[in-house]
Amino acid sequence: MKKFLTLALAAVLAAGMMAGCGPAAPSNSSSAPADGSAASDAAPAPTGDTIKIGVLAPLTGSVSTYGTAVKNGLEMAKEEINAAGGILGKQVELLIEDEKGDVTEATNAYNKLLSQGIVALIGDVTSQPSNAVAQLAADPSDGTPMLTPTGTAANITLNGSNIFRTCFLDPFQGQIMATFASEKLGTKSAAIMYNSSSDYSQGVADAFKTTAEAKGMTVVSYEAYGDADTDFKSQLTNVVAANPDVLFLPDYYEKLALITAQARDAGFQGPMLGADGWDGVLAQLGDNTAVVDGCYFSNHYFVDDTDEKVATFVSNYEGKYNGEVPNAFAALGYDSLYIMKQAIEAAGSTDKAAITSALQAVSYSGVTGDMTFDENGDPIKKVAIIKLQDGAVTLDSKM
Template identity: 40%
Template sequence: MRKSSFKMVSVLMAVLLMAGVLAGCGGTASNDIKIGILSEMTGGNATFGNSMANGAKMAIKEANAKGGLLGKQITAVIADNKSEPSESANAMTKLATQDKVVAVTGVFSSSNAIAASSVAEASKAPFLAVGATNPKVTVDEKTGKVKDYTFRVCFIDPFQGTVGANFVLNTLKLQKAAVLIDNSSDYSKGLSAFFKDAFTKGGGSILTEEAYLQKDQDFKTVLTKVKASNPEVIYVPGYYEEVGKIVKQARELGITAPIVGGDGWDSPKLVEVASAAALNNTYFTNHYSVDDTSPISKAFVDAYKKEYGQAPDAMAVLGYDAANVLIDAIKRANSTESGKIREALAATKDYPAVTGATTLNTTHDAVKSAVIIEMVDGKQTFKATVKP
């Protein structure tokens, strides 16, 4: 081959290679707009993750049926974090660098969201967390600065813990509490701290504080210590697998005091693990109740039942809301550039979400109401709505 011909072939190959790279970058170079759904599809929080993903997929399906986004169809790219922080970081890396998504939504666990946000910040990938309530998700623990690219559509634990404490003090009229904390969970440690602070400031007292770890099976030793302190109420800010076992074993030990917790309880499997009878006289704070009779809620519940053959839980609704907030931000940005999407997310105000009008504040957290759920014969029963 002559030298000039070799140069021409080399230039052609370089052009083709660059075209391939650009075609794989997503956004405007692609025929679709890719949105990542990072979720706990397997592992200990799988019921949350699958509900979340179902809600997000339904929102994307509805948007595509209405013509898509910026003249293109939306493709959902689902990544499983296996309910583990390290896998959450790995999955976020893959979404941002290999799948070339323009933004990511999802994640229930605060520990998983904190791990994912580190990658999102480094890669400048807009990330809208769904159910992660610990303040460290959106605010850097070391610097105290708000993270540029990380947001969430749920309330945060200072609010949730205060709602729980005030419910115990003012509605249940109880002032002596025991607290069980999952020491392997940022969510549990954070929520318990805010509950204790609000509870003691409100005149209550913490009689004892015991710890456990995720995947523990036998809680009777710590529950025996709790029983000895004779509390009027027990606060358990954990996830449904451990909570179900704790409630069941507490009742087996003869503990009849009310047991109160947070949104980590919200799973159909809670009843399977604990039993309906054991869950009587238990309550938890949550993002949403299917008993909500507003037109927007009823429309969503009907559509979700038609799509998946079952009623939605709070994570399904939040997954749906998050995907819609993200789609709305991209639409307002009129761009798939990460910086413009970030700016549009930060400007979100009074978005008409199913879980209530959603505004993202200066710390990138949602300002919205909470609900109190009572378990009655194995069924979630709406108790009250608490506004921020």
């Protein structure tokens, strides 16, 4: 849920991968603009000339880079929407709270947002705070529609029918990468190394293993390590001895820079595969990027995708944020506000139950792809498969 592009979504996810440009007739299908034009029971009913949407994100603390990226994407979308007339003829007001990556801070901040009269929530960013807040929002006495851009843990949306997410789930990445290995790479055997201290890493690893075996692959080595480990000789000795076709590594880019280099030193020369936590590994490797040549990972979007919506988003984001390349957190934040815009317009009001019903019927085409929501509020969308070669990333395929 859980690192990306220049920063990366996976660490975040584990620490705790929309309508037109102006007011429109209610619709169940929309997309982001291609041109880029510019406390529970006592919560007050929405009034005034703005539509208040709450935002929870870690803007300080150890995962602040992720929260900042989501916030940047949201604020760019808000400026575009307001410049085009707002939502239902009203300007959008984002009420943003820094929850510092902490569960208690997140729940307190959420109650504060409720007291300020929000009609919907976009957040949280990481999985544990997202799940804690989802439990509050799903209470029948509350019912605030909640859309987490980047919380990937499966249990978040299971809290209630008013809880949704823009990113895909952790297990889905494992399933997709096992399918890619089998169908695109012709893999017959795989080794897996996972971080036993990380729900993200273990969840993706388990999903990969289950899908790989279902597709006829043999998992020849299943190795665990701890979050504090920096020497992986023991695990890699077992991997190399098992002689797998591929090595699956679902972790974050800081740890992956160590493991991938040590894997090559240990004699493993096959492809290494991973999930969105790989985003950022090239920068972490510095001059040693050759160790990940021929490797692949899944992500929520690809920054150099030729799709017009992606190209326009990237260009506008770089222009607004001093040349900073938007990572997937930023793209998911951007899409999330357009999804919420579409739902409010389809509802024709700021009634929370009506917005929830409209979200359930969303059909959206945005920067991170075309999507609808399933019965659990999880997106049905394609995954970008990214290839690493010669110190660069390219889009291999979408699955």
